[in-house]
Every structure is written in structure tokens, then in C-alpha cells.
Amino acid sequence: MKPVIDIAIETEAWEAFADPALLAETVIGQTISQSGVRIADGAEISIVLCDDAFIAELxxxxxxxxxxxxxxxxxxGGPIASxxxxxxxxxxxETAAKEAAEAEKPLRDHVAHLLAHGFLHLIGYDHVADADAEAMEAMERDVLARLGIADPYAAPRAQAQK
Incomplete structure (x- = not known):
């Protein structure tokens, strides 16, 4: 049940980000393990690392x-298992970097969270209803904790000290 992950870097800002493929493989692998989802062996996932203008258009x-x-x-769409x-x-x-800075966390940790979040959407999770949002956030916390990454929903240190 290992997916094939294709990464396209669409802006130079991502060029300095160390080994996005390894991060994606690690996070998505852990998310598959934690969620218990069954996917077809070799199922493809495309990851596009872009800038704000690119994502704004989408x-x-x-x-x-x-x-x-x-x-x-x-x-x-279609049956996830096949x-x-x-x-x-x-x-x-730009948005990911700004959010990471505001939350006082490493950009790599925030991108790991966004990868987990994005992959959970691919396998059917959403956060429209409160109960679904809580389930999705709990899964994200669990996945990231197993990777040694702090709770992505915890308040930044500066806010927690007020």
C-alpha cells in the first residue's frame, strides 16, 4: 500500500526547502498507517509546491x-482502495511560511501538517461539520505526534504566555 508521489516545484522559493519528497513520503506513509485507509499499491498522488499567485488562481x-x-x-474520486x-x-x-512564522514553528513542521491535512482530504476526510473537523484534527495531531511534531493546533508560545 505504498503510493507513488510525484512532486512538482512551481516556484523558486521552494528550492531551498530540503528534500520535500522525503517529507511527503514520511508524512503520507504515517497518515496511511494511522488512518487505516486501504489504497491501491502504487496509487499516484501529485504534490504541487507553488506560490500564492498560483494557488490563488486555483x-x-x-x-x-x-x-x-x-x-x-x-x-x-472513486473507490479509494482501487x-x-x-x-x-x-x-x-508564502502563505505556509507566514503561518509558520506566526505560529512560531518551523516551516518544515507546518508543511508536514499541510501534507497530512491535504492527504486526509484525498481519502475522504473533511472539516465542514464540527464533528468531522474534530475527527480530522485529532488524526492530524496523532500523525504529527508520531513524527515528533508538536500539536499544530496549540497556541504559539507568545500567546500561551499571556
């Missing part, structure tokens, strides 16, 4: 929101 086209966002997921293509995850550098 957000405008697919969600009718005229602004950048941190991550978008595009599930391919589909040969699970879908696409798109992550914007």
Missing part, C-alpha cells in the same frame, strides 16, 4: 474564493 477557479490559501486538495490516482495536493510557499 482557489478562484475551484472554490470561487479570490485569495491565496495554504493548501488545496483535489481528490480524484483508484490508480488519489489526487493532487497543492501548497503555497
Amino acid at each position: 482557489n478562484r477557479k475551484w472554490r470561487r474564493l479570490d485569495k491565496p490559501t495554504n493548501v488545496l486538495s483535489f481528490p480524484s 483508484t490508480p490516482v488519489l489526487g493532487d495536493i497543492v501548497i503555497a510557499f
Whole structure:
């Protein structure tokens, strides 16, 4: 049940980000393990590392929101256990970097969270209803904790000390 992960880097800002393929393989592998999802062996996942302008255009086209966002997921649909293509995850550098700085966490940890979040969308998780959001956030916390990454929903240190 190991997916094939294809990564496209669409902006120079990501060039200095160390080994995004290894991070994606690690996070997605852990998410598969923790969620218990069954996927077809060799199912494909495309990850696009882009800038805010790129993701804003996708957000405008697919969600009718005229602004950048941190991550978008595009599930391919069909039965997850047998589909040969699970879908696409798109992550914007500027938004991810800004959020990481505001939360006082390493960019790599935040990107790991966005990868887990994006992959959970590909396998059917969502956060529209409160109960679904809680389940998704719990899964993200568990996956990241097993990778040694702090709770992504915890308040930044500066806010916690107030």
C-alpha cells in the first residue's frame, strides 16, 4: 500500500526547502498507517509546491474564493482502495511560511501538517461539520505526534504566555 508521489516545484522559493519528497513520503506513509485507509499499491498522488499567485488562481477557479490559501486538495474520486490516482495536493510557499512564522514553528513542521491535512482530504476526510473537523484534527495531531511534531493546533508560545 505504498503510493507513488510525484512532486512538482512551481516556484523558486521552494528550492531551498530540503528534500520535500522525503517529507511527503514520511508524512503520507504515517497518515496511511494511522488512518487505516486501504489504497491501491502504487496509487499516484501529485504534490504541487507553488506560490500564492498560483494557488490563488486555483482557489478562484475551484472554490470561487479570490485569495491565496495554504493548501488545496483535489481528490480524484472513486473507490479509494482501487483508484490508480488519489489526487493532487497543492501548497503555497508564502502563505505556509507566514503561518509558520506566526505560529512560531518551523516551516518544515507546518508543511508536514499541510501534507497530512491535504492527504486526509484525498481519502475522504473533511472539516465542514464540527464533528468531522474534530475527527480530522485529532488524526492530524496523532500523525504529527508520531513524527515528533508538536500539536499544530496549540497556541504559539507568545500567546500561551499571556
